[in-house]
Amino acid sequence: MLPSILVAGLNTAIGLAVLLILQQGPGAYVLLAVLVAFFYLAYRSYAGAMNQHRTLTEIYDLTGAISDTPHDGTLPDVLLGRVRKLLQAEYATLWMPAQGRHPEVLLSARPDDRGLLDVAGSPESLRKQAVESGQTVAGGAKLGDDQTRARLREFGAKDAIVVPLRASSAVIGTLEVAGRLGDNLHFRPGDVRLLEAVAAHAAVAVENNRLVDRLRFDAYHDALTALPNRRRISQALEEAVRVRAPGEVVAVLMFDVDGLRDVNDSLGQSAGDQLLAEVASRLRTLSPPAALVGRVGGDEFVVTLRLPHAEAASRLAAELRQQMQDPMTFGSLTLDVDTAVGISLHPEHGSDPATLLQRADVATHAAKSLAGGVQLFDLALESRSVRRLGLAGDLRRALDNGELEVYFQPKVTLRDRRLVGVECLARWEHPTHGAVQPEDFVAVAEHTGQLSRLTEVVLREGLRRARQWVDAGRPLSVAVNLSPRTLVDPAFPDRVDDLLREYGVSPDRLTLEITEDGVVDGVDRLLPILRRLYDLGVHLSVDDFGTGYSSLSYLRRLPVHEVKVDRSFVQGMATDPGDLAIVRAVVDISRHFGLSVVAEGVESELTLELLEEIGCDIGQGFLFSRPLPYERLEAWLGAQTDAEPTPLGEVRRLRAVG
Ligand code: C2E
Ligand code: CA
Ligand code: CA
Numbered sequence: 001m002l003p004s005i006l007v008a009g010l011n012t013a014i015g016l017a018v019l020l021i022l023q024q025g026p027g028a029y030v031l032l033a034v035l036v037a038f039f040y041l042a043y044r045s046y047a048g049a050m051n052q053h054r055t056l057t058e059i060y061d062l063t064g065a066i067s068d069t070p071h072d073g074t075l076p077d078v079l080l081g082r083v084r085k086l087l088q089a090e091y092a093t094l095w096m097p098a099q100g101r102h103p104e105v106l107l108s109a110r111p112d113d114r115g116l117l118d119v120a121g122s123p124e125s126l127r128k129q130a131v132e133s134g135q136t137v138a139g140g141a142k143l144g145d146d147q148t149r150a151r152l153r154e155f156g157a158k159d160a161i162v163v164p165l166r167a168s169s170a171v172i173g174t175l176e177v178a179g180r181l182g183d184n185l186h187f188r189p190g191d192v193r194l195l196e197a198v199a200a201h202a203a204v205a206v207e208n209n210r211l212v213d214r215l216r217f218d219a220y221h222d223a224l225t226a227l228p229n230r231r232r233i234s235q236a237l238e239e240a241v242r243v244r245a246p247g248e249v250v251a252v253l254m255f256d257v258d259g260l261r262d263v264n265d266s267l268g269q270s271a272g273d274q275l276l277a278e279v280a281s282r283l284r285t286l287s288p289p290a291a292l293v294g295r296v297g298g299d300e301f302v303v304t305l306r307l308p309h310a311e312a313a314s315r316l317a318a319e320l321r322q323q324m325q326d327p328m329t330f331g332s333l334t335l336d337v338d339t340a341v342g343i344s345l346h347p348e349h350g351s352d353p354a355t356l357l358q359r360a361d362v363a364t365h366a367a368k369s370l371a372g373g374v375q376l377f378d379l380a381l382e383s384r385s386v387r388r389l390g391l392a393g394d395l396r397r398a399l400d401n402g403e404l405e406v407y408f409q410p411k412v413t414l415r416d417r418r419l420v421g422v423e424c425l426a427r428w429e430h431p432t433h434g435a436v437q438p439e440d441f442v443a444v445a446e447h448t449g450q451l452s453r454l455t456e457v458v459l460r461e462g463l464r465r466a467r468q469w470v471d472a473g474r475p476l477s478v479a480v481n482l483s484p485r486t487l488v489d490p491a492f493p494d495r496v497d498d499l500l501r502e503y504g505v506s507p508d509r510l511t512l513e514i515t516e517d518g519v520v521d522g523v524d525r526l527l528p529i530l531r532r533l534y535d536l537g538v539h540l541s542v543d544d545f546g547t548g549y550s551s552l553s554y555l556r557r558l559p560v561h562e563v564k565v566d567r568s569f570v571q572g573m574a575t576d577p578g579d580l581a582i583v584r585a586v587v588d589i590s591r592h593f594g595l596s597v598v599a600e601g602v603e604s605e606l607t608l609e610l611l612e613e614i615g616c617d618i619g620q621g622f623l624f625s626r627p628l629p630y631e632r633l634e635a636w637l638g639a640q641t642d643a644e645p646t647p648l649g650e651v652r653r654l655r656a657v658g
Contacts, residue, residue: 055194058086063201075209076116079202080109083177086198087161087191090179091121094206096165096172097131105173111181121178122160123151130162130174136196137162141186159187163199167207175199224273225280228294233302234353236292240306241346241353248306250346251313253320254360255283256368257299258338263330265524271330279337282324288316296357300364301339310345310376317341317374340367344377371568392448394430395441399453404428406461407627410636411479411598411620414612419640421477421511423620424462425627426454446485452495455486459496463503463510465630470505474637479511479541487514488525493532500536507537511562515543527558534559541598546582555593563590567601567621574606587614 021028062082069075076094084092096105107116120127126148130137139148140159152160160178164171177195180187220232228236240250257279264272276299283293283301291305303320307313321341327334342363344350349359359377367375375381398404408422428436445454462478469476486492500507512533534540541562542555546569555563565586572579583599590597599611602621611619625636 059194059197059201062086062198063205066202066205069205069209075205076105076107077109079175079205080107080116083175083195083198083202084109084111087177087187087195088181088185089121089177089187090181091119091177093120093122093174093176093178094165095120095127095174095176096206096210099172120176122157122162122176123155125151126160126162127174127176130164130176131171134164134166134171136164136192138187138192140180142188143186143192161187161192161195163192163195165199165203165206167203172203172207172210175202222295225277225295227280227284227301228292230294230296230357233292233294233296233304234357236294237304237346237353237356240304241351244306244346248308249310249313249348250356251305251307251310251316252344252346252356252360253303253313253317254296254342254344254357254364255279255301255303255321255324255339256342256364257301258340258368259335260299263335267330267333274330275328275335275337278328279324279339282326282337283320286320286323300361302357302360310343310348313343313345314374314376317343318372321373339373340364340370341374342367342377343375349377371572391430391433391436391441391444392450395428395444395448395450395454398428398430399450399457402457404454404457405629406458407629408465408478408633409620409627410625410633411618412624414599414608414616414619417624419476419637420618421479422465422633423479423481423513423627424458425481426458427627442483446483451483451485452489452492455480455482456495456499459499460503463499463505466505466509467503470509475509477509477511477539479513481513481543484515484526487529490529493529493536496533496538497536500538508539511539511541513541513543513564516545516547516566530559545586555589555595560595562596562598564598564600564620565616570599570601570607570611570621571603573610574604580610583611583616584614587616591615 018032021032062079065078065082066075069078080092080094083089091108091110093108094105095107098104106118106120108118108120109116126137126139137148138144138159138161139152143159143161152158158179160176162174162176165173165175175195175198177187177191180191220228220235222229237250237252244250257275260272260275263275276295279301280293280295283303287293287303288305291303294302294304296302303316307316318341321339324337324339327336329335342360342365344356344360344363346356350356362381363375363377366381367373405427407425407427409425410419411421411423412418413420426438426441428438428441430436442451442454445451459480462480466476466478496510496512500510514530530540539562540558540560541564542558542560543564544566545563546566563586565583569579569582569586573583574580587597596617598618598620599607599616600620602608602611602619602623604623607621608619608623625633628636
C-alpha cells in the first residue's frame, strides 16, 4: 500500500498546487502551460535517450555475440535469432546468392521455430534489388515507396526491411526483417537505421565465417572434385582403425585412372579435369553409403570403409571398377573410363594411414599390369619396389664392368617357320640377389639416369651379333627395346646412326621396339624423333600392342613398320573369344595399313594354329624358343639348319634346347 499512499499523496499535492496557482488569475495559466510543456519535452528526450541507449546496448550485445560465435556454423542462428528479437519481427532472414564455389544461402529465424528455415518473409525481388543497388530496400505502412509496398502486398507481407551486407566493398548478400509483430505496429525509419547498423557489423562476421569455412573446406578437400583430400582421408582412416570392431577390416581401395596423361596431352588439361570430375562423381554415386570417397593424388582416388573381410573388399573393388567403365564423351570422342585398383587392409597391412595408403599405392601399380585390374597388397609387391632402390649402385657397377648380358629370342614366320630375326633382351645376374627382372632394372636405370647406357649396351651387342651373322652368310635382323624415355632424347637418332656405321650394319636390319604406351604418351612430342629414326631406315615396332589406349587408327599416324600384339592377348586367344577378337582386329588393321604383325608369347600349338588361320605373319614365344644366350642361340640355329623339313619336329627339338 505504501507506493499507492505515496502516489496518492503526490497527486493530491500536485492537484492542490495547481488549484492554488489557478486561483492567482489568468496570468498563472500561461506559466502553468509553460511548465507542462517543459516537463513533456524533458520526458520525451529522456525516453529517446533511454531508447537509444537500449538500442546501442542491444547492438553492442549482438555484435559481441556474433564475434564470440565459434566458427562452427552456428553464426546464422545467433545472428538471426537476435535480430528477430531486436526488431520484433516475424522473420529475420540472411540471404547470400550463389557465388563462385559458394552455394546460395537462404536462412530465416521465426518466433516458434527453434532451427532456421529456408524460407523468407518477403519477395526475392527485394533482396535482389538490395544486392544490385547496394541500398536498403524497405516497405510498409510507415516506410518505402508505393512500388515496394505493392510488391509486399502481393507477397502477403505486412512490411519488410532489406539491408545489403557489404564486406570488403562487395555486396555479399542481405540481412532482412519482415512482418513487425503486433497487429497495429509497423517498422519505422528508426528500425531501418537499427538494422543497417547491425548489418554493418554482421557483414564482417559473416564474411570471416565464410572465409574460415572455405579455408577449412579447402584444407580438407580437393579443389577440382570437392572430394575429401589425402589429409581428410588420413583422419578418417585413423578414426576407422580406432572404431573397427573385432573381425572387421578397414579397407583402402585406391583407384588409379588410366590414361589421364593421354587425355591431358591430346585433348587438353580441361578434358583431363573433366575426366577426373567424372570419375569422382561416378565413384561417389557407386560407392556404398558408408564409404568415404576422396582424391589423394593427381589421378588417384580412394574409397575407404569397414568391411567384414578381405574378400568383400576385393569384390567391391572389382564391382566399382567395372561399374565405372562406361565410356565418357568429349565432344565427338568417346573414351573408356578405366581404372586400376589396389587394396590395402587394416589390420593385415598396417595400422597407420600413411602405411595403408602407401601400400594401397604399391598394389595399384601392380594392378595396372593385371587383366582384372584389381590387386590386393602383398609383401612381395613391396619388397620388389623397395629392392629396386638398393639396385641403383649395383646396376652402375654392372654397366661399368660389362656384367649385363644380352639374350636373343627368335622371331619366326608362322607360315614356313623361317627365322627372320631375334629380339635382344637384357639380362642381369645380380651377385647376391640372383637374376633381376628386366622390368626392375630397366625401371632402376630409368630413374637413376642410366637408361641411355643400358640401351647402348644392348644396342651394341645386338649390332655386333648382326654384323657376325652377315659375315657368316646368314643375315638376321635384330630388335632392341627402347624405353619411352629414350624417345625424348634428341641425340638418340644420331647415336643410332653412329653405331650402325661403327658396326657396318644396314639400318633395315635393326628394329627398335617401343611400347604402345610409350608411343602414344605425347605422340606429338615423340613424332619428330620417330620420324628421324624412320628416315635413317631403321624399322620401328609398336610393342605390347593392345595394352595401351591407342585406337588402331593411331597406327596410321605413326611411322612404324611392325606391330607386336601383346602376349596377354596371344596367350588368351585360345580360350577367350575376346582376346581372339582383339588379335584378329589388330592383324586385320595392321595388314590394311601395310604393317607386319608379330604375335609374342606363343606358347602352344593351338595358339599357333589360330594365328595362322587369322593371317598373322610372325610369331615369337616359348613354343619356338626361350630367350637364349648367343652360344645357345647358335646351337639352336645349327639344330634348325640340320633339321629336316618337318617344321614341328624342328620346333620340338628347339624347345628342348631352350
Ligand atoms: P617385351 O619387349 O615384351 O619382351 C618380351 C618378353 O616376353 C620377354 O620377357 C620374354 O622373355 C617374354 N616371352 C617371350 N616369349 C614368351 C612366351 O612364350 N611366354 C611368356 N610368358 N613370355 C614370353 P623379359 O625378357 O623378361 O622382358 C620383359 C620386358 O623387359 C620386355 O618386354 C621389355 O619391355 C623389357 N626389356 C627387356 N630388355 C630390355 C632392354 O634391353 N631395354 C629396354 N628398354 N627394355 C627391355
Ligand atoms: Ca619387346
Ligand atoms: Ca612385348
